[in-house]
Amino acid sequence: MLIDWFTVAAQALNFLILVWLMKRFLYKPIVNAIEEREGKIASQLENAAKQQAEAQTLRNDYQEKNSEIENQRAMLMDRAQVEADRMKQKLFEEARQASETLYAKRTEAMQNEARELEVALTLRTRQEVFSLARKLLADLASTTLEEQICRVFIHRLETMDEKEKTTFAEALKNKGNSTVVRSAFHLPQAQCEELRSTLQSLFSPTLQVLFEISPRLINGIEITTDGYKFAWTIAEYLSSWERCLGELLQASTRTPGLDSGKGNP
Template sequence: MPIDWFTVGAQLLNFVILVWLMKRFLYQPVLDAIAAREQKIAAALADAASAAAEAHRRQDEFQQKNQAFDDQRATLLREARDAAKAERERLQNEAREAADAASAQRAKALLTEVRQLHAEIARYTQQQVFDIARRVLGDLSGVTLEQRMCEVFVRRLEAIEGPALVALCAALRAASEAEPASLRSAFALPAAQQAAIRAALEASAGQPVPLRFETIPGLIGGIELSAYGQKLAWSISDYLGALSSGLEETIRAAAPA
């Protein structure tokens, strides 16, 4: 089997040319395309990885925001609840205070009313008692009683001392015929008693005292001397007046302010 060396040479050349042509038109373009695709895939994978990382980051951020939002909402809710609770307590306290005040007001009004009623009853009772007492004492008072009153009046006159005596003496001395000292009694005093009183007054004043005797049934029983603003009295009416004043003061003190 001969070898044609020209053909060998030609085939060698052909093969070398074919190698170059295949490199130029096949391997290089195909490998370039594969490399480009691998690069694109790698880029896409990198993009996907970065997108996944970004997604994770955003998810974390979202979760953090959610958490913060939940916390904030819980805080606001708690604050609102606390505020509502405080407001409710305040309103309840206010309502309670208002109710207490109203209740106190009502109780006070009731008490005042009761006390006023009591005072009214007491006043009425006092008035009735005094009316009855006055009537009884008026019915009972007589000359004997007036005599006794006169004695008591004289004794009291004699018992006066100190500044009261000085003032009385000054008033008695100031009395004149034009403006005499006035001695009032419920009944007309007998002459003996008028003399006794006059004597006692003159003894106190140390000089004759112009004196006018008056009869005033309103005194019930008793004697009243007045001269220049000074007044000396003893009468059942005074006792009853003092009693009445004492009772009224007691009622006023017991009544609410």
Template sequence: MEFSLSTFVLEVINFLILMWILKRFFYRPVLNALEKRRNAINQTLEDATRKMSEAEALQNRYQQRLQAWDKEKQLLQNNLQEELQTQRGTQLAQLQEELAAEREKSRVNQASELEQTLQHYQSTAHQQGARFAGKLLQSIASPEVEARLLDFLLQQLQQLDEEDLKRLKSACDASSHQLSIVSAYPLSETQRQTLHDKLAGFCIEPVKLKFEEDSELLAGFRIHIGAWSLRLNLHDELTGFAELDNEKASV
């Protein structure tokens, strides 16, 4: 095969035309397409990077919010524990006060019940004692006992102090010299005279005695000189015993 210059030149020209056509119609669009593809990839990478940055920032904010929430939750738990502890202490103190008040109330009630029981037994004992003493005194009441009481009465009149003597003399002067003597049994003339002489010694002016009998006295005397009186008899002693028992029961 012989070398042909014209053919070679034509081949070169064809090749150049082909390169120009390729460059004109195929290479530049491909380059443009590649450029667009590269730009799209770069944009996608930038978007991905931006979104990753935003995601990291969001994650950081979320982590910070979680940490803040944990701290706030811990603080709330601590405050709740302190408040519960305070309320528990307050309720415990209140419960202890209520228990102490209930114990004191129970002690007072028990003491009151015990005192009432003791008073009841004491009152019963006093009543039984009064009934027994009444029956006993009724059984022993006699003119002889009254005579002994008369001797005791004369001794008591003899032993009056100055204040009692002054009141007795004042009552005697204000009584129009009328003295009342009540006895359980009739008095003999000697007993009446003895009482007259004794009581007349307390009055300046002559006195007149009025003698009466009252079997309710059992044995003994009631002497009335104006507002002044002297009671020495079994009935009044029993009555005073019963009244003393009632006063103790009412205290």
């Protein structure tokens, strides 16, 4: 007999025991270990996915903020550029105006200084000329400057051309046959009488002649009546000297630094 039923039963029992043993010592520990590992891996994957999602979110936030900052930076840069251009323009304008003002002030100051110098020089020259003339006349001709001026004036009157004489005569007539002789200095009595007699002999014996001292006249004598004036002063000679002096001063004030700085703002 190939089958022994006791052995069959024993083998079935052995097999069932083996199933229990394998379940107890092989499958259960290994399956548990696998499940535990899978659980750990799943948990790690889940954490990784969560961290990745967080990282993605952070990355998106960062990119968003970065682009926002970039936009703000560009905007601020544009604004700063515009502001800087405006400020630069303003500063240039202010500097140009300041320069122009300074230049104008300097020019004016120099002109004033030149004018003052010119006036001072003119006055000084005039005084020196008068002093020199007086001294020379006193030493060489034994006469005074005023007497000589009066003499020259009388000579001018006597040598007056006819047309001028007629015009002056008419003016005297219109004025009621009177005239005023103005001089920059006090005329001595002799010169006064000489002048009166000259005028009366030239225009009318009844001509009334008045004498006045006028400081505005520069060492000269003038006769005025009804808008007509006949005069002689040394101002004509002095004006030529003043012109020469003015040209000299202008040449001296035209300094290289001033000329080069004039065109710059």
